[in-house]
Amino acid sequence: MKRYELLKELAKLVTDQDLVVTSIGGVKPEWYSLMPGNGTMFADLLGCATPFSLGVALNLPHRRVVALDTDGGMLFNLGALCTVGKESPPNLTIIVFDNERYEGVVGGPPTHTSGRADLERMASAAGIPCTATAKTIENFVQSAATMMSDNKTGLMVAKIEPGVFKDIPPERAKESDGIEDKYRFLRHIEQLEKISIRPRYVRE
Amino acid sequence: MEPRLAALVIEGLKRARVRFVVGLPDSMLAGVYVAAGKDPDIKYVAVTNEAEGASVAAGAWITGGRSVLVMENSGLRAACEALSRLGLVNGIPVTMLMGYRGDLGERFHWGVNHGMTMEPILKALRIPYWIIDHEEQIIPALSRAVIHGISSLYHTAVIFRTPLVDEGK
Numbered sequence: 001m002k003r004y005e006l007l008k009e010l011a012k013l014v015t016d017q018d019l020v021v022t023s024i025g026g027v028k029p030e031w032y033s034l035m036p037g038n039g040t041m042f043a044d045l046l047g048c049a050t051p052f053s054l055g056v057a058l059n060l061p062h063r064r065v066v067a068l069d070t071d072g073g074m075l076f077n078l079g080a081l082c083t084v085g086k087e088s089p090p091n092l093t094i095i096v097f098d099n100e101r102y103e104g105v106v107g108g109p110p111t112h113t114s115g116r117a118d119l120e121r122m123a124s125a126a127g128i129p130c131t132a133t134a135k136t137i138e139n140f141v142q143s144a145a146t147m148m149s150d151n152k153t154g155l156m157v158a159k160i161e162p163g164v165f166k167d168i169p170p171e172r173a174k175e176s177d178g179i180e181d182k183y184r185f186l187r188h189i190e191q192l193e194k195i196s197i198r199p200r201y202v203r204e
Numbered sequence: 205m206e207p208r209l210a211a212l213v214i215e216g217l218k219r220a221r222v223r224f225v226v227g228l229p230d231s232m233l234a235g236v237y238v239a240a241g242k243d244p245d246i247k248y249v250a251v252t253n254e255a256e257g258a259s260v261a262a263g264a265w266i267t268g269g270r271s272v273l274v275m276e277n278s279g280l281r282a283a284c285e286a287l288s289r290l291g292l293v294n295g296i297p298v299t300m301l302m303g304y305r306g307d308l309g310e311r312f313h314w315g316v317n318h319g320m321t322m323e324p325i326l327k328a329l330r331i332p333y334w335i336i337d338h339e340e341q342i343i344p345a346l347s348r349a350v351i352h353g354i355s356s357l358y359h360t361a362v363i364f365r366t367p368l369v370d371e372g373k
Contacts, residue, residue: 021263041266045289048259051251055263055271058247059224079252083260087249178293182357186266195268202351204221 001137003097004030004165006158009141010066010095011035013148017192018064019056023049023073025104026164027097031068032174033165038188042174042181047077050094054084057092060193064091064148071098071113078122084153085127093147094123094155099162108162123155130154205303205369209339210235213301214243216346217272222299223247224269226261228254230276232303232369237274254279255286262296270350277302277322277363287329287359297353300361301346303369304335311371326361333361337368 003026011034014020020040022028028042043049053067074081074096084094100114113119120133130152134140140158147154176184190197205213213236217225225240226249240248251257254275261271279302290296306319326333332352334345349360
């Protein structure tokens with residue numbers, strides 16, 4: 001399975017009322033090319049996507065939240081699985097794209113999931129109620145649809161081939177930096193929730 | 205921290221409209237974790253390390269939930285990379301509350317190094333901080349730290365020094 005093919009399927013399930021948090025890596029430009037709206041926070045920190053999305057999901061319990069994490073990101077911060085398991089917000093779905101390597105590093109050295117480490121079993125043991133591993137596109141679509149609608153915290157590991165989609169058209173290429181990403185997401189939340197997060201003057 | 209002072213911290217957080225508290229328990233601010241966990245108006249999230257805590261707090265903050273991260277000051281070292289990226293790359297603030305372990309007079313040998321590194325790290329990360337040691341400072345310090353986080357879009361910290369915190373035995 002290629003990640004881009006899975007993201008195309010996921011984009012059909014995500015609405016403009018949902019919020020998405022991505023990890024660093026190839027998932028960022030690929031997801032942006034498919035969903036260039038402001039409903040995604042493109043995180044810039046390894047190990048951040050899952051705990052960041054947990055904060056989003058707990059603070060906005062009425063809104064569906066999807067985290068697009070990676071094997072490298074998850075391994076960087078495994079304790080977050082236990083925190084997600086303890087809190088278990090029903091509106092959170094975590095998808096871990098597992099290519100079993102640090103693809104952004106020269107030579108793509110292997111991560112521990114290329115050996116015996118099994119992130120789905122870890123997630124289940126951490127108390128996350130709904131877990132799955134997808135090895136086909138059909139499995140992926142079915143599990144994603146279920147997890148995004150079953151009112152339980154879900155974590156799916158999607159076993160993917162290495163590789164980043166190279167044919168993103170220039171008009172769909174992500175050019176923004178972390179500051180612009182932050183403002184776009186923040187202002188989107190302000191409009192969506194009809195709240196003020198960062199006013200010009202902080203009254204109290 | 206004795207319950208009366210911990211209650212003041214909670215009151216200060218509420219006055220600053222903070223309803224989301226993330227924490228990794230330590231002895232100095234022990235009363236705060238307990239009070240936050242029991243308060244029905246506060247969502248308290250216990251995390252497994254301070255870097256994770258910074259990310260959880262940031263996720264809540266950017267969706268409109270004013271948040272703080274409560275931790276030992278050694279957690280600053282554990283959270284350095286997360287704070288650097290969230291602050292310097294994204295401009296998403298995390299307001300931190302921590303006890304001054306390793307302050308002059310520290311009785312535990314293992315705590316001395318926390319004090320040696322805390323302020324240099326705060327300065328290296330350009331994080332404004334306020335070291336307080338009188339209870340009258342608690343509420344205004346929390347309010348100013350939270351407000352400054354919003355206006356600057358950068359991290360802030362309030363450091364609680366003895367006699368506000370228990371040094372332990």
